[in-house]
Amino acid sequence: MFMMGCGNNGNKTQEKAGALGSNAAEKVYVAPGEHDEFYAFLSGGYSGNVTVYGLPSGRMLKEIPVFSQFPTSGYGYSEETKPMLNTSHGFIPWDDSHHPDISQTNGELDGRFIFINGNNTPRIAKIDLSVFETTEIIEIPNSAGNHSSSFVTENTEYVVAGTRFSVPVPQVDMPINEYKGKFKGALSFISVDPEHGHMDLKFQIIMPGFNYDLSHPGRGNSHGWFFFSTYNTEEASTLLEVNASQNDKDFIAAINWKKIEEYVNNGGGKKMPANYAHNVYDESTHNATSTMKKEVLVVDPTEVPGAVYLLPTPKSPHGCDVSPDGEYIIGSGKLSADLTVHSFTNMLKAIEDKKFDGEAYGIPIMNYDDVVAGVVKSGGLGPLHTEFDAKGNAYTTFFISSEVVKWKLGTWEVIDRKPTYYSVGHLMVPGGNSRKPFGKYLIAMNKITKDRYLPTGPELEHSVQLYDISGEKMELLSDFPSHGEPHYAAGCPADLLKPKSKKFYKMEENKHPYAIKAPQDAKVVREGSNVHIYMSTIRSHFTPDNIEGIKVGDNVYFHITNHEQDFDVPHGFAMIGANTSEILVMPGQTKTITWQPKQVGVWPFYCTDFCSALHQEMQGYIRVSPQNSDIKLSWSLDGE
Amino acid sequence: MKKHKILMMVGSLLLLLLFAFPLWNITLEAPQYPTPLGMDIYINKFEDMHPHDIKNINLMNHYVGMKYIPETIPEFKIFPVVIAVMVILGVFIGLKANYKWYLIWFILMLVLGIAGMYDFYLWEYNYGHDLDPKAIMKFTNPDGSIMGFQPPLFGSKDILNFKAHSYPRLGAYGMFFGMFLTFIAYLLGKKEAKKVKSN
Numbered sequence: 001m002f003m004m005g006c007g008n009n010g011n012k013t014q015e016k017a018g019a020l021g022s023n024a025a026e027k028v029y030v031a032p033g034e035h036d037e038f039y040a041f042l043s044g045g046y047s048g049n050v051t052v053y054g055l056p057s058g059r060m061l062k063e064i065p066v067f068s069q070f071p072t073s074g075y076g077y078s079e080e081t082k083p084m085l086n087t088s089h090g091f092i093p094w095d096d097s098h099h100p101d102i103s104q105t106n107g108e109l110d111g112r113f114i115f116i117n118g119n120n121t122p123r124i125a126k127i128d129l130s131v132f133e134t135t136e137i138i139e140i141p142n143s144a145g146n147h148s149s150s151f152v153t154e155n156t157e158y159v160v161a162g163t164r165f166s167v168p169v170p171q172v173d174m175p176i177n178e179y180k181g182k183f184k185g186a187l188s189f190i191s192v193d194p195e196h197g198h199m200d201l202k203f204q205i206i207m208p209g210f211n212y213d214l215s216h217p218g219r220g221n222s223h224g225w226f227f228f229s230t231y232n233t234e235e236a237s238t239l240l241e242v243n244a245s246q247n248d249k250d251f252i253a254a255i256n257w258k259k260i261e262e263y264v265n266n267g268g269g270k271k272m273p274a275n276y277a278h279n280v281y282d283e284s285t286h287n288a289t290s291t292m293k294k295e296v297l298v299v300d301p302t303e304v305p306g307a308v309y310l311l312p313t314p315k316s317p318h319g320c321d322v323s324p325d326g327e328y329i330i331g332s333g334k335l336s337a338d339l340t341v342h343s344f345t346n347m348l349k350a351i352e353d354k355k356f357d358g359e360a361y362g363i364p365i366m367n368y369d370d371v372v373a374g375v376v377k378s379g380g381l382g383p384l385h386t387e388f389d390a391k392g393n394a395y396t397t398f399f400i401s402s403e404v405v406k407w408k409l410g411t412w413e414v415i416d417r418k419p420t421y422y423s424v425g426h427l428m429v430p431g432g433n434s435r436k437p438f439g440k441y442l443i444a445m446n447k448i449t450k451d452r453y454l455p456t457g458p459e460l461e462h463s464v465q466l467y468d469i470s471g472e473k474m475e476l477l478s479d480f481p482s483h484g485e486p487h488y489a490a491g492c493p494a495d496l497l498k499p500k501s502k503k504f505y506k507m508e509e510n511k512h513p514y515a516i517k518a519p520q521d522a523k524v525v526r527e528g529s530n531v532h533i534y535m536s537t538i539r540s541h542f543t544p545d546n547i548e549g550i551k552v553g554d555n556v557y558f559h560i561t562n563h564e565q566d567f568d569v570p571h572g573f574a575m576i577g578a579n580t581s582e583i584l585v586m587p588g589q590t591k592t593i594t595w596q597p598k599q600v601g602v603w604p605f606y607c608t609d610f611c612s613a614l615h616q617e618m619q620g621y622i623r624v625s626p627q628n629s630d631i632k633l634s635w636s637l638d639g640e
Numbered sequence: 641m642k643k644h645k646i647l648m649m650v651g652s653l654l655l656l657l658l659f660a661f662p663l664w665n666i667t668l669e670a671p672q673y674p675t676p677l678g679m680d681i682y683i684n685k686f687e688d689m690h691p692h693d694i695k696n697i698n699l700m701n702h703y704v705g706m707k708y709i710p711e712t713i714p715e716f717k718i719f720p721v722v723i724a725v726m727v728i729l730g731v732f733i734g735l736k737a738n739y740k741w742y743l744i745w746f747i748l749m750l751v752l753g754i755a756g757m758y759d760f761y762l763w764e765y766n767y768g769h770d771l772d773p774k775a776i777m778k779f780t781n782p783d784g785s786i787m788g789f790q791p792p793l794f795g796s797k798d799i800l801n802f803k804a805h806s807y808p809r810l811g812a813y814g815m816f817f818g819m820f821l822t823f824i825a826y827l828l829g830k831k832e833a834k835k836v837k838s839n
Contacts, residue, residue: 566699614703
């Protein structure tokens with residue numbers, strides 16, 4: 001009960017009176033035809049997706065499937081997108097998506113890509129913000145519970161993937177109680193091609209077997225460093241609730257990735273056999289390919305002196321957030337009441353003076369007192385995550401006491417606190433993980449909804465709360481539900497996305513191997529028991545629409561090319577009895593779905609996306625004959 | 641060189657703008673097209689205002705049985721020749737001929753222009769009235785006659801859910817201004833001739 005957060009009721013009535021007395025409704029109103037000022041990308045947690053919300057309206061604008069099959073569009077069902085979900089364990093149509101982060105240039109959001117981690121089967125995905133579609137997924141070997149991920153460096157040089165669970169590296173059949181000293185934690189640095197955004201696992205740092213919880217990049221002076229919070233520095237392997245909570249202090253690991261990059265570029269590190277999938281969606285062929293990579297470069301941190309340090313931080317720190325100027329690293333002990341703020345300058349000074357307090361597996365441990373810049377005595381319970389505004393203020397969520405606390409960087413004084421409903425996890429200020437936060441709004445993502453909507457029991461969509469943080473005091477503006485269990489979010493001004501937005505795919509650029517360039521090229525081709533239907537859609541008909549000569553036991557491939565070239569005119573395609581999903585084909589795109597007819601008869605297909613006044617007429621039939629039938633393939637073209 | 645001769649030549653040379661800029665434009669506005677659909681008409685081609693506009697106009701128009709806007713029409717062969725001849729003729733007249741020829745050139749151009757507009761009207765009429773009898777949607781006027789979908793020759797007009805705009809573009813303005821200059825050239829030439837006489 002304690003952990004679920006109580007004691008809200010007193011505050012709640014107060015808050016309501018406050019909100020009623022203000023013009024909160026006006027502040028979240030976005031008039032018809034106008035755009036929201038900010039776009040927020042919320043991780044969907046166990047839904048495996050990302051949802052796009054407008055701020056301040058709180059309207060959900062799109063659901064982007066990332067690690068999940070998504071029948072709405074056919075993602076993960078269509079032949080083209082199935083390879084996106086390939087892993088070394090085979091096809092995995094689900095994951096637990098946690099921390100989205102928008103690409104940066106010079107420490108500021110550039111609106112090109114969003115990266116997000118798959119927590120369960122370690123993966124990092126890239127979403128292209130010109131189309132709001134997942135275009136790349138890379139699996140992370142030697143890793144498990146990819147949690148301290150996926151944050152980007154100042155120029156998107158790297159996306160990181162830190163393992164929450166340490167595991168044997170390489171994997172081996174061994175007793176679990178020999179965990180201590182034998183299990184390892186891999187911190188992966190995935191380089192991002194500046195031009196195309198293509199990801200490549202450049203190196204992995206093989207760290208001691210702690211649990212790596214969250215991370216953030218340095219910026220400004222601390223650019224070139226990455227900070228990871230850890231728990232279970234006890235290296236316990238049973239009943240972690242107790243056994244991983246024994247040490248008074250765990251660590252924030254400070255990694256000088258530039259130093260390691262240099263070491264690697266000079267031939268350092270060791271190539272190690274691995275097996276992981278790299279899945280890339282090509283926007284011109286409209287096809288994803290999955291390549292299995294067989295090798296990974298691993299780095300032993302003790303072989304790169306001066307690259308890794310451990311900063312003691314009380315107690316089981318969760319959040320690990322870096323201030324916009326890169327000076328402060330905020331560690332929130334989720335079992336502590338206080339926030340510990342480390343100073344990057346102090347850390348460098350202590351390193352220079354070689355002032356250490358021992359080592360762990362050869363990695364120097366700093367003196368707590370040498371690196372701490374200050375402590376925020378908040379009186380809240382269970383601090384988790386911190387974001388920033390542009391005026392030198394920080395905002396921290398407190399899970400147990402269910403609140404957001406505003407405090408000042410440098411003086412560490414608490415300025416304001418507001419309740420959340422209920423049990424808040426992450427919070428997000430657009431640009432909060434960059435040099436330039438847009439400190440107008442803050443959203444708090446709650447783990448529990450309770451009575452914010454009709455108190456319909458076992459599970460409600462979780463609740464997000466929007467605060468106006470432009471003034472000295474925070475003001476709660478609205479609630480809106482989110483999908484799945486949102487963990488972190490990333491947000492940016494809509495104006496950053498608008499110039500890059502793609503309205504449709506150009507037909508002349510469609511290089512899909514089964515695309516047809518015009519409806520008159522439609523055809524049906526039999527290759528043994530495989531039948532390929534090259535089909536065109538345009539308002540409001542399929543070409544061809546009636547097909548005969550299909551037999552029970554055939555493998556029918558519908559290759560649908562949408563010949564529209566207009567803003568937002570997808571056509572859908574659904575076949576009765578197909579053991580997949582529909583597909584939604586965007587203008588200029590080709591998608592393929594399969595069907596294995598099992599029963600003779602005449603079976604209809606139709607368009608699933610309302611496309612015009614004659615949408616209902618957009619349909620056709622397939623005649624299915626017995627396997628031994630000699631009915632020739634035939635089809636009708638545009639009424640002929 | 642005399643001012644009226646220069647004006648005559650510049651005036652006729654302005655017709656050359658027609659080779660680079662559109663003559664006319666038809667734009668269709670409707671709520672479901674946040675960016676309106678539009679077509680620029682040159683002396684030798686139709687062109688999309690935004691990529692794929694003509695394709696989208698065709699797609700939309702087929703519901704009421706209108707024909708697809710053709711890739712090319714015979715006029716696209718004739719118009720450039722006519723304009724080229726008129727430019728050469730105009731420059732030649734400016735250089736060599738008596739001011740009275742300016743007026744003849746002007747009247748000839750006016751006649752050709754009117755003929756061109758009339759041809760455009762016929763084309764629009766045919767495009768808007770020669771409907772496929774199997775059209776998906778059939779609309780009738782209040783008097784029971786079959787509704788046409790002819791865009792306006794000049795100006796703006798409501799056609800079902802669309803507002804159609806039909807206006808000249810830079811090429812046409814160049815031509816109008818050029819013709820105006822040749823007429824001024826004629827008046828100047830005439831004035832000068834009078835002066836010479838009275839002297």
